[in-house]
Amino acid sequence: MPRSFNARALSAAACLTAGLTLAACSSGSDSGDQVKGNLSAAGASFPAAIYQRWFQDLSSKGVNVNYQSVGSGAGVRQFTAGTVDFGASDKPMKPEAIAKVSRGVVQIPMTAGAIAVAYNNPSCKLELTQDQLAAIFLGKITNYSELGCDDKKINVVHRSDGSGTTFNFTNHLSAISPEWKANVGADKSVKWPTGVGAKGNEGVSAQLNQIDGGIGYVELAYVKGDLQAAALQNASGAKVMPTNATASEALGSIDLGPNLIGSNPNPEGGYPIVTFTWVLAYETGNDNNTPVLKKTFEYMLSDEAQSKAPELGYVSLPPEVVTQAKAAANSIN
Known part of the structure; x- marks a missing residue:
């Protein structure tokens, strides 16, 4: 043994x-x-x-x-x-x-940890439904005014390198959006419908801080500078901010299995992308x-x-x- x-x-x-x-x-x-x-x-x-x-x-x-x-x-x-x-x-x-x-x-x-949807728009407080989240990254929602905020162009930033963060983010989008699942899918690298790429969580965070109206996905620790995180709707319909407590709640729903590799792309409780x-x-x-x-x-x-x-x-x-x-x-x- x-x-x-x-x-x-x-x-x-x-x-x-x-x-x-x-x-x-x-x-x-x-x-x-x-x-x-x-x-x-x-x-x-x-x-x-x-x-x-x-x-x-x-x-x-x-x-x-x-x-x-x-x-x-x-x-x-x-x-x-x-x-x-x-x-x-x-x-x-x-x-x-x-x-x-x-x-x-x-x-x-x-x-x-949690994968946050980080954005650079200080005057806006985003609380996104699952349909809105998918529509942003599908390039169908292009202005913050469509999300209840003042008029400002949305500039999507995504990973340019092969990334587990991308896999988990796109796996969530595939779980909540049949259109995303059919047309883009979930992987470490995907063909993005919109946006510009940056390397690493560090690179996406830095890029978002430089782009007025930027929005992207990063591990929660990289939401810094001018960035804030959006509240996201989970499978039960609640809109939840990413915190240690809400991420822990969602992680509790994951059965890692005997090989310790389990996941849950759309949990009912807590923050939904963990x-x-x-x-x-x-x-x-x-x-x-x-x-x-x-x-x-x-x-x-x-x-x-x-x-x-x-x-x-x-x-x-x-x-x-x-x-x-x-x-x-x-x-x-």
């Missing part, structure tokens, strides 16, 4: 691999802090803000993670090619994609990096790390999900 990673559980060989002395391994004190190393990772921009905070904290514990926020699509490609120590994606890998990774794949939920986001780890062949990876994932799933999620615009994982995620992380070797 997989074992929790701590100094007492390490075999002698693993201890030596991790750079620990046998005395340290057999001592009664916790020697986890003696595991040190460097890791490279790439992927989703959705969790980049909290990952960077966690990796900054980890650097003081002897683990340095170079995380490149390149989008879920690029992260999956780099992970599949074996050019990083782990990847990150807001859309779980499908079986046919996993089959291309000879070392096997472990998908570990690490944090969660997602978990996953670290992609190699099941085997991690060799000397195994203790460093386990220390990294152990910290990311710790109470200390998870407690920082709300202040950074994310949602802490439910305790039962943390338990499942830790078991998944411990299965790598």
